[in-house]
Amino acid sequence: MARFLADFGMRFGAFDFAVTADDAWWFLECNPNGQWAWLQAAAGLPITNAIADLLANGASHHD
Numbered sequence: 001m002a003r004f005l006a007d008f009g010m011r012f013g014a015f016d017f018a019v020t021a022d023d024a025w026w027f028l029e030c031n032p033n034g035q036w037a038w039l040q041a042a043a044g045l046p047i048t049n050a051i052a053d054l055l056a057n058g059a060s061h062h063d
Contacts, residue, residue, distance in 0.1 A: 001013070001015055001030075004030060005030075008030075010030075010032055011054055011055055011058075012032065012051055012054065012055065013030040013031065013032055013034065014030070014031045014032075014033075014034020014035065014036055015027070015029075015030050015031075015034075016028040016029050016030075016031065016034070036051075
């Protein structure tokens, strides 16, 4: 995923995949404005702060 983002000059992307019944993964899309806020509450992680830090500073201490 990091290479995909670098190749397209992106700093963030929400990747969407589908998984078949036989566990084959299919890439669907990378959305530069994907919905991720629900994950922050579910995981209990400071995702908003990490993304803001990355976009503002070009690097993050969350790496």
